[in-house]
Amino acid sequence: MALYENQNLKIYNSLTGEKELFTPITPGYVGMYVCGPTVYSNVHLGNCRTFISFDLVFRYLKHLGYKVRYVRNITDAGHLENDAETGEDRIAKKARLMEIEPMEVVQKYTVDFHDTLKKFNNLPPSIEPTATGHIIEQIEIIKTLIDKGFAYEANGSVYFDVLKYNQAHHYGILSKRKLEDLIANTRELDGQSDKKNPQDFALWKKAEPQHIMRWPSPWGTGFPGWHLECTAMSTKYLGDTFDIHGGGMDLKFPHHECEIAQGHATTGKAPVHYWMHANMLTLNGKKMAKSTGNNILPTEIFSGNNHVLSKAYAPSVARFFMLQATYGSVLDFSDEALMAAEKGFLKLMDAIALLPKLETKNTSSLDINAWKQSCYDAMNDDFNSPILIAKLFEAVKYINAIANNKASITETDKAALKETLHNFTFDVLGLEATEALNDNSKDRKRLENTIALLIELRNKARLDRDYAMSDKIRDALSDMDIQLKDAREGTTFSL
Incomplete structure (x- = not known):
């Protein structure tokens, strides 16, 4: 029996404004389309948040046992500046400025997009179609819309009659x-x-003489409208009506609104059952923008080569930070927030690494099955990753309590806890342990050496009966969430 048969997943549907019980069109199968990037520049952090959000959705649906076809496109033509109906194609403009071919621009930034998402440990989609690879399908949809009276040709361009x-x-x-x-x-x-x-x-735009990217059509040489591309690619691979369509909040209007109109007018059916929108990312409380300098690229976070952050952060730490907010809420990116996320992330990884070393007893202090279901309940509530993370930290607290002989666990429950932690931390949230631990190993080693020195000084103070100094060291470390544990074998610490 698949897990989804025992779990009631609810999704916030932007179309109805309500959380609805998820019922796929075909039992056991899910079709999901997410609007991909327009590849004319390095992928920015806000885009990454959107794709990480839908990677979480993809991962959880797969974890529940659904067979998911996840389609995420590459827009490599037709997206004009400022999302407008007129003006220059974003890719063609970049090609002109760089004095290279448009498809060189596409290749350069598609590679950057894939490399960046791979660092964030995003799973690749099932299908990644390109707009230029589906010109024929777009022309056929336009023909249908004209035949049905929902589109008209004017001076070599074709428009949708709203x-x-x-x-x-x-x-x-x-x-x-x-x-x-x-x-x-x-x-x-x-x-x-x-x-x-x-x-x-516009469904099809007439190409002016200076327009580089152009294709033949029944209405003359031109290029497709941005909105039409997603309709053509989503319906080709997922059918006239499919389960989930996602994207950034900024795409809701006009892009997704136009997709609904095109799809409905073409087939007579509503194209999507559940519309999902990821919210924006701000930087130090302000909108990210290259023009104001309030901007940071993912690679600059990983390298530390930026004017915003005090140090480099591993991709899994940045991912963990983003998952600490629901996908539909505005999230502010800052050095302080990342620092706190890193601390929490390392605590989680420490606890997972510690769990296999714990001794088992005949009783457990925690109802593992109830805790496990609470993790599912969090994700079933519209993929509520912050609540899931809170549940994982309940397990962290429990593991540390066992290590300090303040709680107990049976062998069976230990195995169940280990499996559940692995499933939700690595498979569902998509975090990676070794990467962040390795990237932070130098800082961590310095910290461990510093604490060891303080323990040594405290031990000397105790031998000298300077209990005031001994307590001062212990309490100061405790205030920094560093717990000392005195035992016959010596003093150890946990972060």
Whole structure:
């Protein structure tokens, strides 16, 4: 029996604004699509948070026993500057500035994207399609939309008719916007005269002579609209209707709203059952932006070569920090927060390493089965990783209590605890032990040597009957969460 048969997973659905019991379209199988990067620059930390969030979802669904097809695309054409309808293609602009081919830009930053996510220990998706590899599918969808009266050609471009669609459906259903408000707030843009209505969006754009990336179509040489690409790739690999669609909160409108309209207009079906959106990451309380200098790249975190952080942090520490907040909440990135996360992360790893060495007894002080279910309950509540982490630290406290002879555990419960800790720490949260421990080994060795010296000074104070100094050293270490344990064999410590 698969684990999912005994667990009630609830997902916050952005479409309905409620947590809903997850029921896949096909029992035992899950289709999930997540909007991938536009590969024109190094992947930024906010993007990484989104992909780590959906890696958590992917990992937990797999842990529950579902067969998951996870599709995450690469946008390598059609995404114009400022997410606009006109202007330069982001990749083509970078190619012009670097004086290289657009596909060289794509290759360079796709490799960077993969390398960075690998450092964060993200699992690769099941399928990673590219927009340029699915031009034919996009053209076929456009033909269908024109035939059904939901799209029209104008001067070599093709637009989606939002007003026509809204007569039978609700354009704005995901973002909770009203079309009349959108019409009132629409800015006048260059090329707007080609559209019937200002809020119509491009399915295919005519390529001007200076536009580098271009393909033939029934409407002339051009390039696909950004919104259409995801509709073509998601439905090709997951079907007209699939289980989960994810992405960053900034994509909810207009990108995901347009995907819903295109999909529904093409097939007559709502394309997605559960819409999930990861929230933004701020840096020192402010929005990340290259223009203001309030920005940091993942590689700069790992190397320590930046003006924001006091030291380098291992990828697993940064991942652990991000998972200490729910995916739907705003998370502030700072040196102090990372330092605290590193401390907690190492405590967790220490406890996991200590567990196999513990002696067992005939009784257990903790109901392992109830604790184990509480870990599942946390993840079943819309992938609530911070609550799961709190539950893992209940186990850390228990392990340390056993080590200090203040609690006990049976051999059977020890095996169950070890397995559960491994499953949730490494398989579900995707943390890596050796990497962070190795990266922090020098600092850790210095700390251990310092504590050893203080223990030696304390032992001398005790021999000299200077109990005030002995207590002062013990209490000062305790205030720093460093616990000393006096035994016949000598004094040991735990962090």
